[in-house]
Amino acid sequence: MSKFEELHQEALAKIHEAQNSKDLNDLRVYYLGKKGPVQSLMKNMKDLPKEEKPLFGKKVNELKQKLSVLIDEKREELAEQEMQAKIESEKIDITLPGRSCKTGNLHPLTLVNQELEDLFIGLGYQVIEGPDITDDEYCFERANIPKDHPARAMQDSLYIDENRLLRTHTTAIQMDVLEKSAPNLPIKVVCPGKVYRRDDDDATHSHQFMQMEGLVVGQNVTLSDLKGTLEFLAKKMFGQSRQIRFRPSYFPFTEPSVEVDVSCHICDGKGCPTCKGTGWIEILGAGEVHPNVLKMAGYDPDTCSGFAFGVGIERIAMLKYGIDDIRHFYTNDQRFSWTFKRFE
Ligand code: DAH
Numbered sequence: 001m002s003k004f005e006e007l008h009q010e011a012l013a014k015i016h017e018a019q020n021s022k023d024l025n026d027l028r029v030y031y032l033g034k035k036g037p038v039q040s041l042m043k044n045m046k047d048l049p050k051e052e053k054p055l056f057g058k059k060v061n062e063l064k065q066k067l068s069v070l071i072d073e074k075r076e077e078l079a080e081q082e083m084q085a086k087i088e089s090e091k092i093d094i095t096l097p098g099r100s101c102k103t104g105n106l107h108p109l110t111l112v113n114q115e116l117e118d119l120f121i122g123l124g125y126q127v128i129e130g131p132d133i134t135d136d137e138y139c140f141e142r143a144n145i146p147k148d149h150p151a152r153a154m155q156d157s158l159y160i161d162e163n164r165l166l167r168t169h170t171t172a173i174q175m176d177v178l179e180k181s182a183p184n185l186p187i188k189v190v191c192p193g194k195v196y197r198r199d200d201d202d203a204t205h206s207h208q209f210m211q212m213e214g215l216v217v218g219q220n221v222t223l224s225d226l227k228g229t230l231e232f233l234a235k236k237m238f239g240q241s242r243q244i245r246f247r248p249s250y251f252p253f254t255e256p257s258v259e260v261d262v263s264c265h266i267c268d269g270k271g272c273p274t275c276k277g278t279g280w281i282e283i284l285g286a287g288e289v290h291p292n293v294l295k296m297a298g299y300d301p302d303t304c305s306g307f308a309f310g311v312g313i314e315r316i317a318m319l320k321y322g323i324d325d326i327r328h329f330y331t332n333d334q335r336f337s338w339t340f341k342r343f344e
Helices: 002-017 021-032 037-047 050-089 108-122 136-141 150-154 171-181 223-238 291-297 313-321 334-343
Strands: 133-135 164-166 187-196 208-218 244-251 254-263 280-289 305-312
Touching: 002 021, 002 037, 002 050, 021 037, 021 050, 037 050, 108 187, 108 208, 108 223, 108 313, 108 334, 133 136, 136 164, 136 171, 171 187, 171 208, 171 291, 171 305, 208 223, 208 280, 208 313, 223 244, 223 254, 223 280, 223 305, 223 313, 244 280, 254 305, 280 291, 280 313, 305 313, 313 334
Parallel strands: none
Antiparallel strands: 133 164, 187 208, 208 305, 244 254, 254 280, 280 305
16 A cells, blocks of 8 residues: 555655656656556556455545546646747737837938829820930920020030930920821920939039929910919919919010919018018929921921920929028038928
8 A cells, every 4th residue: 555655755856846747747657657656556456365356446436536636737837938938938028119210211302293294184185205315306496495596505414425415405305206106286295304414413403303394285275274274283283372464574485484483481471581572483384386397306386385384393393392502412420311300
């Protein structure tokens, strides 16, 4: 009988000490399995007097039963401990501030360009692009700027060879569109793109900047159509209370030509440093397409007419967002770029 007790105490101690469910399982296999010490007690039964056998058998079963209960209890205890340890190791402090993940955002020039494109698409225009490298013919000749014309001095150009150059204005795309469309009407396009000039960079000049050209040709397209369109543009870009005015001007490819001012969105036209006290800010050049331009593209200026305008994207962006130096657009300082995240 003392053997029982010995075995019981030994198993009890070992089960108690088991550190994990694997150890415990090994103990279960050992003590309750067929080759274990409890089972081998049974072998002694045959040497016992007959009357002691039932009691002996009962004791063996009781011991098995007790050990089995102990192991089950210990298993639950270990499972609980293991679960607690897992919870502990996977604990997340949800009160910690999150790690900020810096994502990019659209460049302010892209923002303004997209806004303008959306506005004109809404008015039924097509967006057409053209090559940055063009030739003398499309940049100047077809824009009614002949070789000896003083207007050529207006823009110092970056020539690649005698004939080819980086376009100095998106008007070059306008000439290409006109030629390709002839004789079909109407034409309603905006042409955004980079333009290049031989200029020294400063706060208001850049050797490379962006323009958007607008062109509408059809029957009886008048200056008042242009005015309505540009007023719509001014209100969309600078607020519903904006007004525009036309000032007579000169461009070789338009006749008449105008310079377009918008009432100052900073002071509401009262006069401030942004509008240099005048209440008005110049935003773009425009006019009725010159008959020569129509003729060169293959249209008859007696049966159709059109308007065109050219707007500087940087200029609009600088006015809209209060940017005081055009070079900010190109120096890739992220402190500048990130400012525009909220406008996306
Ligand atoms: N091409 C002119 C420039 O670069 C802008 C311009 C003015 C375009 C009047 C036009 C226009 O289409 O009608 O300064």
